[in-house]
Amino acid sequence: MSIITIGIDRAGSDAIAARDRRTRASIAFGRKRGYYRVLFESGPVDAATFATTAGVDERFARSWLDEQLAAGILRQVDAPGSDDAQVLLPGEHVTILLGDDGGPALAGARRMRIEHRAELPAVLDDLPPIVAAGSADRGPAPLGHEVERARAAADAARLLRIV
Structure with missing residues (x-):
């Protein structure tokens, strides 16, 4: 180098x-x-x-x-x-x-996020691209909702590192 x-x-x-x-x-x-x-x-x-x-x-x-x-x-x-x-x-x-941690309702989700934090980028890379729902040439978006939820989880994990 x-x-x-x-x-x-x-x-x-x-x-x-x-x-x-x-x-x-x-x-x-x-x-x-x-x-x-x-x-x-x-x-x-x-x-x-x-x-x-x-x-x-x-x-x-x-x-x-x-x-x-x-x-x-x-x-x-x-x-x-x-x-x-x-x-x-x-x-x-x-x-x-x-600044409120969501109480016990989110405790399980927090544990899971911490346990699987390292796996998240690889999982997101393996997800199919989102196709616009109802597009004429491809039809409805397969897994669109699930992909958005996974990306939202990745956003939250990134935000936790910043905050």
């Missing part, structure tokens, strides 16, 4: 580490100020509604929500009857980000 390659690898690692630090800081900021609770209780919201509900400036709200979307913490959903997009706090992230 040449010195140039090592330098490039180190620069890439430094960039990833910096991104992870920014993500952690943004998550901590949102948790401390109750933004995830606002998102949980409001359901899908646009930036203006979030700003009003959270009591912050709309420009700040838009910026923070964009950070959360970029980090994969929030999901963008279509607003019914509107062209505007809304953001949603996925259910699999709720217990992690709201």
Whole structure:
């Protein structure tokens, strides 16, 4: 390995580490100020509604929500009857980000996640790609729901490493 390659690898690692630090800081900021609770209780919201509900400036709200979307913490959903997009706090992230551990109801799921954490990336790689349900050329999506649930579990595991 040449010195140039090592330098490039180190620069890439430094960039990833910096991104992870920014993500952690943004998550901590949102948790401390109750933004995830606002998102949980409001359901899908646009930036203006979030700003009003959270009591912050709309420009700040838009910026923070964009950070959360970029980090994969929030999901963008279509607003019914509107062209505007809304953001949603996925259910699999709720217990992690709201700071409540879900009590005994999630104890078994937590144990299973810890036991099988190393296997998850390989399992996700082996899953078939999701086909749009009802597409004319392929028909309904086989295992689409199961694949989405597995990907949601992977998102939650990734989020736990960040938080």
